[in-house]
Amino acid sequence: MYRGRIPLLYRLSDLVFGFLEDHAEAQPFEMESGCENDDDSSPFDPREVIAPLLYPSANVDRYRTLLISHVSKAVISFSCPRSNKAALRRNVAAVLRDLGHNAAVCRTKWDGSGGLTAGNYEFIDVLRSDKRYIVDLDFSGEFEIARPTDLYNLLLQILPRVFVGRSEDLKKIVKLICDAAKRSLKRRGLHLPPWRKNRYMQNKWFGPRRRTAAPNPPLPPPPPTAVTVKCRSVGFDAVSDVRLFVRTR
Numbered sequence: 001m002y003r004g005r006i007p008l009l010y011r012l013s014d015l016v017f018g019f020l021e022d023h024a025e026a027q028p029f030e031m032e033s034g035c036e037n038d039d040d041s042s043p044f045d046p047r048e049v050i051a052p053l054l055y056p057s058a059n060v061d062r063y064r065t066l067l068i069s070h071v072s073k074a075v076i077s078f079s080c081p082r083s084n085k086a087a088l089r090r091n092v093a094a095v096l097r098d099l100g101h102n103a104a105v106c107r108t109k110w111d112g113s114g115g116l117t118a119g120n121y122e123f124i125d126v127l128r129s130d131k132r133y134i135v136d137l138d139f140s141g142e143f144e145i146a147r148p149t150d151l152y153n154l155l156l157q158i159l160p161r162v163f164v165g166r167s168e169d170l171k172k173i174v175k176l177i178c179d180a181a182k183r184s185l186k187r188r189g190l191h192l193p194p195w196r197k198n199r200y201m202q203n204k205w206f207g208p209r210r211r212t213a214a215p216n217p218p219l220p221p222p223p224p225t226a227v228t229v230k231c232r233s234v235g236f237d238a239v240s241d242v243r244l245f246v247r248t249r
Contacts, residue, residue: 108205
């Protein structure tokens, strides 16, 4: 059984937007040993592999640490109940470009064939040298399933609402989560829907894609005294000792 805490630096989950359902207040992550054991009997716990990929040491990839800092500040600046997902993505991508990142809104679209359901998806990608970083502003919500087992629920708890990471790490994470979802549904006597299969999920971030590197300029954040609207953001913690403006090109 995996026991661990999400490092303070990476608590990016549960941004609350007006178009999203309210979630319970996020609690510091810690696995509980007394949960009901209704899961598969396999000794393998995917959190053992996924957690280090989601939350590596800040020293492992300093650029990623900087990118997380910039993404967090951009999202906090532009997210409020009147926001929408597409506008928020455009604004965050524009802010990242202003800060020197090679960022763009990325749209994938694929046809159905050979058991693959057609679909499309949007997120932000950031290119740096030969590396590709994925920024997804509603990551954890993509893996919700019906009647999850306790083990799968615990897996969902460690997934960030806002994902920032390398593409090669994301491929491994998605595969592990999809396998866990399949086991969870099988345990409940349910079939894995086509939109939760690994092949479909991988296409969201790695299918045929088009980058839009110069969308409309970002809208300025609403002035604090203009409208009395309470915007709540939880999960973004300050990143210390990181400069907030760099030029990467």
